[in-house]
Amino acid sequence: MVTLQELVIPQIPSWVKEKDKRVISKTLEIPIGGTIFYFDIPENPLVYVSETRGVIYINGSSYWDSELAMFKDLRDEFVYEVLELAKTIGKDISNVKIDDVLLETDNKKHVEKRKFYIKIDNIDAGFYYNLYLPDGIRNGIIEIIPYYKQV
Numbered sequence: 314m315v316t317l318q319e320l321v322i323p324q325i326p327s328w329v330k331e332k333d334k335r336v337i338s339k340t341l342e343i344p345i346g347g348t349i350f351y352f353d354i355p356e357n358p359l360v361y362v363s364e365t366r367g368v369i370y371i372n373g374s375s376y377w378d379s380e381l382a383m384f385k386d387l388r389d390e391f392v393y394e395v396l397e398l399a400k401t402i403g404k405d406i407s408n409v410k411i412d413d414v415l416l417e418t419d420n421k422k423h424v425e426k427r428k429f430y431i432k433i434d435n436i437d438a439g440f441y442y443n444l445y446l447p448d449g450i451r452n453g454i455i456e457i458i459p460y461y462k463q464v
Contacts, residue, residue, distance in 0.1 A: 343367055346438065346461025350394050352387055362387075369457040377446070377453045384442075384455050391440070391459070392431060399433045409433050416441075423448040437462050 338356040341364045342349050352369075354362045360373040360383045369387070373380045392411065399406050410432040417426040423446040430439030440459040447453035 341369065343369065343459060345459045348398060348461070350391070350459070352390055354383075355386070357383065367459065369459070371455040371457070372452060374452060380453050380455055384457075387457070388429060395431050395433075395438045398438075399436065404433050404436065406433060435463050437464050 337353045339354050339362075341352045341354060341362070343352065343364060344350075344367055357379065359376045359379040360371060362383060363370050371380050371383050371387070396406055396409070399409075411430070413427060413429045415425065415427055418424070419426075425444040425446070426441070427444065428439060428441050430437055438459075438461045440457050442458065443456040445451070445454040445456070
């Protein structure tokens with residue numbers, strides 16, 4: 314099982330502070346619930362990030378830690394953008410619930426299925442993600458399927 318570092322809600326995300334220090338290789342435009350989210354992908358020769366039909370894929374050569382670091386960066390950007398969107402539409406962000414839930418593990422296929430979400434009032438935004446762990450036969454892959462719904 315993979316353990317991700319604890320999520321800290323940043324006031325100004327690290328990618329904004331360090332923007333001048335790193336090279337952005339591309340920006341992904343992902344439609345989530347009628348809103349376009351922009352994810353700046355930093356230059357990293359060990360990790361490749363792509364998007365197909367709204368699903369984000371992170372894969373790399375053989376360095377799983379680099380893929381997890383990229384995932385953490387994207388997750389932090391997602392939290393920042395959802396909180397900014399909530400403020401823009403007048404939601405109170407003082408009572409925010411953020412959680413990462415393990416849904417299923419498949420030890421035979423070396424896959425973890427998880428759900429990361431942010432709840433603000435009646436808004437539930439997040440993503441389902443699958444961690445295809447490196448197993449000696451394949452490199453690790455992270456598949457991210459974002460969603461947005463009002464409950």
